[in-house]
Amino acid sequence: MTDKTSLAAGTFAGARARIQDNASRGLWSSRWVFFLAATGSAVGLGNIWKFPYVTGQNGGAFVLVYLACILLIGIPLLMTEVMIGRRGRANPDGAVARLAREAGASSRWRVVGWLGGLTGFLILSFYLVVAGWALAYVPATFSGGFAGVSGEASGELFGALLADPLRLVVCATLVLAATMLIVGFGVRGGLERSLRFLMPGLFVLMLVLVVYAAIEGEFAQALQFLFVPDFSALTAQSVLVALGHAFFTLSLGCGAMMVYGSYLPEGTSIAKTSILVALADTAVALLAGLAIFPLVFANGLEPGAGPGLIFVTLPIAFGQMPLGQIVGGLFFIMLVIAALTSAISLSEPSIAWLTERFRISRTKAVLGSGLVLWLLSLGSVFSFNHWADYQLFGKTFFDTLDYLTTNWLMPLGGLGTVLFTGWVLQKQVVSEAIGIRSNGLFLAWWNLLRYGTPVAIVLVFLNLMGLI
Numbered sequence: 001m002t003d004k005t006s007l008a009a010g011t012f013a014g015a016r017a018r019i020q021d022n023a024s025r026g027l028w029s030s031r032w033v034f035f036l037a038a039t040g041s042a043v044g045l046g047n048i049w050k051f052p053y054v055t056g057q058n059g060g061a062f063v064l065v066y067l068a069c070i071l072l073i074g075i076p077l078l079m080t081e082v083m084i085g086r087r088g089r090a091n092p093d094g095a096v097a098r099l100a101r102e103a104g105a106s107s108r109w110r111v112v113g114w115l116g117g118l119t120g121f122l123i124l125s126f127y128l129v130v131a132g133w134a135l136a137y138v139p140a141t142f143s144g145g146f147a148g149v150s151g152e153a154s155g156e157l158f159g160a161l162l163a164d165p166l167r168l169v170v171c172a173t174l175v176l177a178a179t180m181l182i183v184g185f186g187v188r189g190g191l192e193r194s195l196r197f198l199m200p201g202l203f204v205l206m207l208v209l210v211v212y213a214a215i216e217g218e219f220a221q222a223l224q225f226l227f228v229p230d231f232s233a234l235t236a237q238s239v240l241v242a243l244g245h246a247f248f249t250l251s252l253g254c255g256a257m258m259v260y261g262s263y264l265p266e267g268t269s270i271a272k273t274s275i276l277v278a279l280a281d282t283a284v285a286l287l288a289g290l291a292i293f294p295l296v297f298a299n300g301l302e303p304g305a306g307p308g309l310i311f312v313t314l315p316i317a318f319g320q321m322p323l324g325q326i327v328g329g330l331f332f333i334m335l336v337i338a339a340l341t342s343a344i345s346l347s348e349p350s351i352a353w354l355t356e357r358f359r360i361s362r363t364k365a366v367l368g369s370g371l372v373l374w375l376l377s378l379g380s381v382f383s384f385n386h387w388a389d390y391q392l393f394g395k396t397f398f399d400t401l402d403y404l405t406t407n408w409l410m411p412l413g414g415l416g417t418v419l420f421t422g423w424v425l426q427k428q429v430v431s432e433a434i435g436i437r438s439n440g441l442f443l444a445w446w447n448l449l450r451y452g453t454p455v456a457i458v459l460v461f462l463n464l465m466g467l468i
């Protein structure tokens, strides 16, 4: 056989394998569903819980820097992940291995894939616990438990929740069960059906809350706080926080977007869809800011209160305002919904990996990983009570997982992904797969991917190691 025919045969076999994979794995039924799923993954605790508190801590110019990070690093990386998934048509580990093989590179690059799956799994184990706090606050708020509370009393109520392992375990378990039930039904059944109603519902609730905050809160002051940049408050550290948050909020560096991309039908523009997802994600974060800060200012609360911002300060606002019980209850329902659609995406890479690598049934994969996740989540739950004194380098189990995943594993996954795409895959293959028609735009993205993004991520690592 000449080189040419063997190449053609190889391509043919590849194409056939791909078609068979598609038939057995299932695809999103439309571009709109992919958009919903990816947006559902991106929008979560990161937007509603984390974005306001890091903005509150980092001051005025933070929002501007964060937007720049989304534009220059987040969107190019998002496009890359979706592209790898769609072209590889497998779980992140399998997709990267297949593309590496096609490019004649070492299949060791698959470490990018499975490390991502592992990272997502670890994030999920504590993400469930925070989502559980939100769930615990739903009945607490609806029942009027926060009526007229002072800052101190609200802090005590949050402290009482953290000190009650049983309540925490029950709530985290409910979130885990809901996630696994949805994921267990598979891509077509579970994810699509739930996302169709979860995402639009979330947007409606969000808008209601912003309108309420605009009428009842200090809207003008919130606008100024969010959008009038105050560069004097900007530090190197806050630039890095903005970059890390851009990763987290767009669900990057964990293979989540790769696995969603692997269910994307051919012919959809990856570039356009990714930009829409990033826009929707940013819109929700800004809406969350617009809903929360008017209430914070109207009640004389502290914007820089830290991770407890919504769980400690918002109930004070909800406890004071008219109809606060209902608005607050709706707010926490919304947070649980947002967390659930993200949790689904955090678990999907490892579930897809288990079913495809070890050929076990989806049900078994869900039950097995559900059990491991539940055990891991107990570690996070006990970090706030029984095990609060067991610390490694001054961090509890929960803090360690959070630190390890957000600061190390996610950027590492992102770095691996951009290096693999920009330096291992052939430019022409990437260009075909990504489908950016304009040559100028493609080159801008390609160069950002090869140089800009890796340099930015390495700067984060250097900063973490205390070298800059």
Ligand code: TRP
Pocket: 041, 042, 043, 044, 045, 046, 047, 120, 123, 247, 248, 249, 250, 251, 252, 253, 254, 256, 342, 343, 345, 346, 410
């Ligand atoms: N982006 C989600 C949020 O903002 C969290 C999330 C979902 C995530 N999937 C992810 C974070 C994958 C990192 C990687 O809450």
